[in-house]
Amino acid sequence: MSDESRPLILIVDDDRVVHAIFARALASFPGTMIHAHDGQEALAIGREARPDLLITDALLPKLDGRMVARTLKMEPATSAMKVAVMTALYKGARYRNEALHDFLADIYLEKPVSPDMLWEVIEKTLHISRPIAASSSTHEMSPIEAVQERGAM
Amino acid sequence: MFDETQPMKGPARLALDRDSIASLRELGEDDPSFFSDLLAVYIQQSDLLVARASEALAASDIDEWSRAVHSLGGSSRNIGALHLAAVCTAAEKLAHASNGAGSFVLINRLKIEYEAVKKEIHMLRAVEIRHPGNREFPPLFQGIDLKEV
Numbered sequence: 098m099s100d101e102s103r104p105l106i107l108i109v110d111d112d113r114v115v116h117a118i119f120a121r122a123l124a125s126f127p128g129t130m131i132h133a134h135d136g137q138e139a140l141a142i143g144r145e146a147r148p149d150l151l152i153t154d155a156l157l158p159k160l161d162g163r164m165v166a167r168t169l170k171m172e173p174a175t176s177a178m179k180v181a182v183m184t185a186l187y188k189g190a191r192y193r194n195e196a197l198h199d200f201l202a203d204i205y206l207e208k209p210v211s212p213d214m215l216w217e218v219i220e221k222t223l224h225i226s227r228p229i230a231a232s233s234s235t236h237e238m239s240p241i242e243a244v245q246e247r248g249a250m
Numbered sequence: 251m252f253d254e255t256q257p258m259k260g261p262a263r264l265a266l267d268r269d270s271i272a273s274l275r276e277l278g279e280d281d282p283s284f285f286s287d288l289l290a291v292y293i294q295q296s297d298l299l300v301a302r303a304s305e306a307l308a309a310s311d312i313d314e315w316s317r318a319v320h321s322l323g324g325s326s327r328n329i330g331a332l333h334l335a336a337v338c339t340a341a342e343k344l345a346h347a348s349n350g351a352g353s354f355v356l357i358n359r360l361k362i363e364y365e366a367v368k369k370e371i372h373m374l375r376a377v378e379i380r381h382p383g384n385r386e387f388p389p390l391f392q393g394i395d396l397k398e399v
Contacts, residue, residue, distance in 0.1 A: 113291050114325045121277050121284055156320065185324045209327055212277060 104128035104223050105146060109139040109153035109162060110183075115210075119152075120237060122212035125228045126219065130237050136160025143169045148178060150222050152215075154208075155184035155196070163187075163200035170201035179203045179222035183210050263333075265366040270330025271374070286378045289371045292329050296322055300364055307357055315353060316345040319360070326367065334363040 108119050108130060116132050123130060131146060133139040135158040143151060143165065151169065153162035163182055169175040182196045185208035196205040204218055216227040278284030299322040306314035323338025341356040 112321060112325045112328070113295050114288065114328045117284075117288050117291055118274075118277065118328060121281065121288075124280070156317075185327075186320065208324060 104150070104225065105148040106130045106150045106152060106219075107133060107139065107142055107146065107148035109133045109136070109151065109157065109165070111135060111154065111158050115154070118212075119210075119215060122215050123219075127225065127228070132237075134158075136162055136165050139165045140168060143175060143178070144172070147175055150179045150181070150219065152181045152183065152218065155182050155187050163196060163202070166196075166202050167200045181206055181218045181222070183208050185209075265331060265333060265363065265370045266374070267330035267332045270332070274329065286375050289329065289375055292325060293368060293371060295325060296364065296367075299325070300361065303360070304357060307353055312345050312353075316342050319345070322360075322364075329371075331363075331367045334360070334367050337363050 105128060106123070106126070108116060109132075110116060111134050113134075116134075120130065120132075128149075131142060131148070133142050137159040139151070139153060139157070139162070140160060142148075151166065153165055155162045157165070166180040166182055169178055170180060180202045181204035182200065182202040183206040184192065184196075187196070188207050193205045196202045203222060206214060206218070219225050220227070274288060275285050278288070299318050303315055303318035303322065306312075306318055319338045319341045323335045323342065326332075326338060327335040337356060337360050341353060341360060344352050344356060
C-alpha cells in the first residue's frame with residue numbers, strides 16, 4: 098500500500114543524463130524517488146517497493162519498459178500504480194494507443210520530457226501540485242532503502 | 251536539406267544549442283555544480299556509447315549498433331547536442347532500412363560531431379569551474395553565426 102504522506106516515484110531509463118535532469122527537476126517533489134537503469138531492475142524494484150508512480154523509458158536493456166508497465170499493472174499488489182511511458186522511438190498515434198491499451202500505461206510521453214511535463218504527470222497521477230518555493234524536499238533513496246521502508250509500513 | 255553525411259559548410263556553428271544550455275543552467279539554478287556535473291556524466295556515458303557503436307559496426311552487429319546510436323542520440327538531445335542527435339537518428343533509420351549498409355559513412359560523421367560536442371563541453375565546463383553560475387557564454391562563443399546553412 099502506498100503511503101500518502103510520502104509518495105514514491107520509480108524512474109527508469111538507461112540514460113544517466115535523464116536521471117540527473119529528472120532528479121534536479123523534481124528536487125522539490127515532497128516524496129521519494131528511486132532510480133533504475135534497465136527493465137529487469139525496474140520490475141524487481143517495482144514489485145518490492147510498490148511505487149505510486151512509475152516513469153519509464155520504453156526502450157530499455159534487458160526488458161522493454163512497456164512490458165514492465167504491463168506486468169506490474171496486471172499484478173494485484175501493483176495494479177494501482179500509475180504508469181507513464183516515455184519514448185523517443187515509438188512515436189505517433191499507433192504507438193500511443195498501443196502504450197495505453199496494450200501495455201496499460203496511464204500516460205504516454207514523447208521525449209524529450211521537460212520538467213514541466215514531469216510535473217504535469219505528477220499532478221495528473223498523484224494529485225500533487227508543483228511547490229511554488231523551490232525548496233529541496235525530495236529524498237532520493239537507494240532501491241534497498243526504499244524496499245526496507247515500504248516493508249516497515 | 252540537411253545532409254548528415256556531409257561536412258557543414260558556411261558560417262561556423264555551435265555544437266550545443268544555446269537555448270538548451272540556458273534551460274539546463276536554469277534548472278541548476280539552486281545547485282552550482284549541477285550543470286558541470288551533468289555534462290561530465292554525458293561525456294563519460296557517451297564515450298562508452300561511441301566505443302560500443304564502433305565495435306558493433308566492426309562486428310556487423312546492426313542491432314547493437316542501432317541501440318548504441320539510439321541511446322547516444324537521446325542523451326545528446328537532452329544536453330542540446332541537436333546536430334549530433336540528428337546524425338544518430340539518421341544512423342538508426344539507415345541501420346533499420348538497409349541492414350547496416352552505409353553505416354560506416356555515418357559512424358565517421360558521428361565521431362566528428364561528437365568530438366565537436368566534447369570540445370564545446372570542455373570549454374563550457376572550464377568557464378563554469380572558474381565562474382560558477384555564470385550564465386553568459388564565454389567570449390569564445392560570441393559573434394558566431396548560429397544559423398544552420
